[in-house]
Amino acid sequence: RTSASPVDVLIVGGGIGGLSAAFALAREGLRVRVLERADEFGEVGAGLQIAPNCTRILHDYGLLDEAKDLGVLPGSMVMRDAVDGGELTRLDLADLEREYGFPYMVIHRSDLHGIFLRACRRTGVDLITGARVSGYENTATGARVLLADGRADEARVVIAADGLHSVARGLLADDEPVSSSYVAYRAAIPIEQAGREVDLGEVSVHVGPRCHFVCYGLRGGEMLNQVAVFQSPKALAGEADWGTPDELDDAFAATCPDVQAGIPLMWRDRWWRMFDRDPIMTWVDGNIALLGDAAHPPLQYMAQGAVMAIEDGWVLAKHVAARRAANGPADWQGALAAYEAVRPEHCRRVLTTARAWGELWHLDGVARLQRNALLRARDTYDYSFIDWIYGPTALTPEEEPPMFAPIPLDSADVRDPAGRSDP
Numbered sequence: 001r002t003s004a005s006p007v008d009v010l011i012v013g014g015g016i017g018g019l020s021a022a023f024a025l026a027r028e029g030l031r032v033r034v035l036e037r038a039d040e041f042g043e044v045g046a047g048l049q050i051a052p053n054c055t056r057i058l059h060d061y062g063l064l065d066e067a068k069d070l071g072v073l074p075g076s077m078v079m080r081d082a083v084d085g086g087e088l089t090r091l092d093l094a095d096l097e098r099e100y101g102f103p104y105m106v107i108h109r110s111d112l113h114g115i116f117l118r119a120c121r122r123t124g125v126d127l128i129t130g131a132r133v134s135g136y137e138n139t140a141t142g143a144r145v146l147l148a149d150g151r152a153d154e155a156r157v158v159i160a161a162d163g164l165h166s167v168a169r170g171l172l173a174d175d176e177p178v179s180s181s182y183v184a185y186r187a188a189i190p191i192e193q194a195g196r197e198v199d200l201g202e203v204s205v206h207v208g209p210r211c212h213f214v215c216y217g218l219r220g221g222e223m224l225n226q227v228a229v230f231q232s233p234k235a236l237a238g239e240a241d242w243g244t245p246d247e248l249d250d251a252f253a254a255t256c257p258d259v260q261a262g263i264p265l266m267w268r269d270r271w272w273r274m275f276d277r278d279p280i281m282t283w284v285d286g287n288i289a290l291l292g293d294a295a296h297p298p299l300q301y302m303a304q305g306a307v308m309a310i311e312d313g314w315v316l317a318k319h320v321a322a323r324r325a326a327n328g329p330a331d332w333q334g335a336l337a338a339y340e341a342v343r344p345e346h347c348r349r350v351l352t353t354a355r356a357w358g359e360l361w362h363l364d365g366v367a368r369l370q371r372n373a374l375l376r377a378r379d380t381y382d383y384s385f386i387d388w389i390y391g392p393t394a395l396t397p398e399e400e401p402p403m404f405a406p407i408p409l410d411s412a413d414v415r416d417p418a419g420r421s422d423p
């Protein structure tokens with residue numbers, strides 16, 4: 001055993017998904033232990049965008065003020081064409097906050113991770129590092145994890161939040177991460193090093209042929225976060241050594257001066273090849289359940305990966321709380337079934353939409369010009385395409401909103417020759 005005291009829930013993985021789920025369950029009075037393979041809890045990377053469907057949950061957790069202190073609340077999100085620099089569409093984030101009741105924030109990953117780590121400590125979560133889980137088993141009364149060093153631990157339920165390369169996922173699916181052939185370069189740097197005028201009131205996204213560039217402020221505007229993403233020619237050619245820095249400059253050679261100015265600032269000693277997985281609709285095997293990227297790693301174009309992971313823990317904890325008498329045992333079977341009834345379908349939609357959104361961003365030629373015309377025609381205050389994401393997180397399939405507002409049926413093209421509307 002990793003520790004003497006018995007717990008109700010073992011969570012494998014101490015990323016944003018695992019820690020937020022641990023906190024969600026611990027605040028409902030459950031005894032929770034997190035097993036993290038690394039020697040320290042932490043996050044690599046740079047900024048994260050967190051939409052109102054996540055800040056609503058942070059508010060429910062009593063953590064939103066702390067997040068606001070550490071993050072930035074931008075005034076707008078603006079999408080521009082990466083070639084000519086022209087504006088395509090925007091979100092007015094102050095109005096968006098009025099619409100959804102909670103803000104759109106950007107925050108350093110390690111700051112959000114730190115918020116959950118401190119919250120876990122305050123609620124008594126048992127936090128174990130240096131614990132690499134290599135196997136899972138259901139038992140008569142719960143589930144057991146086997147550690148690479150020969151130890152084992154068990155609990156009523158095991159939640160696997162072990163990320164893209166999840167070991168636990170093998171219990172439920174025989175799949176592999178899917179390479180997009182795109183790679184992300186990041187940089188989070190002091191604002192003085194920006195070397196150009198940057199509007200920190202904006203989350204800015206430039207979309208271009210086979211590439212895009214994201215830029216926003218972090219830590220109250222002290223830092224600048226940049227993400228440069230491009231399709232690797234070496235990946236397309238099947239070369240193993242793909243996404244290397246020599247490909248970065250070429251990928252952005254035809255972009256506008258604003259984007260070009262940001263490229264020399266990118267970190268060149270590490271980069272992130274972008275993988276997702278096909279959606280799976282079964283996340284629970286007996287007393288073992290997947291959560292976060294282990295269940296639904298997306299391409300990041302919707303900026304919902306960490307957000308979905310946080311939603312998973314919130315939904316699971318609500319269902320456990322609803323099936324538990326004061327400090328008594330919970331009906332875990334019922335709670336896991338309710339979790340699995342609602343989350344896989346929502347996340348399937350996000351995963352498939354993220355793939356389509358990425359394709360739209362990276363168009364070239366006539367298709368790019370057609371995209372630009374359509375995006376320019378969008379009304380800034382039309383939220384019909386994002387209601388299903390930014391609205392309250394559904395606890396049941398019935399609460400899950402439709403993806404798109406119904407299309408009016410009185411238009412000519414849905415009428416039959418007799419003039420009746422399509423039913």
Ligand code: FAD
Nearest residue numbers: 013015016017037049133162163292293303304305306307
């Ligand atoms: P992870 O962060 O991968 O955590 C898994 C944890 O499990 C790690 O700590 C790992 O060490 C541990 N672990 C793994 N295996 C084991 C094992 N065998 N035993 C024990 N521990 C183990 N999301 C957003 O919401 N907004 C954004 O703006 C956004 N931007 C992104 C930009 C980029 C370039 C990328 C690549 C992703 C972005 N995402 C964004 C997605 C987001 O980063 C992930 O979806 C999120 O971090 C997943 O969290 P997780 O806890 O499920 O997994």
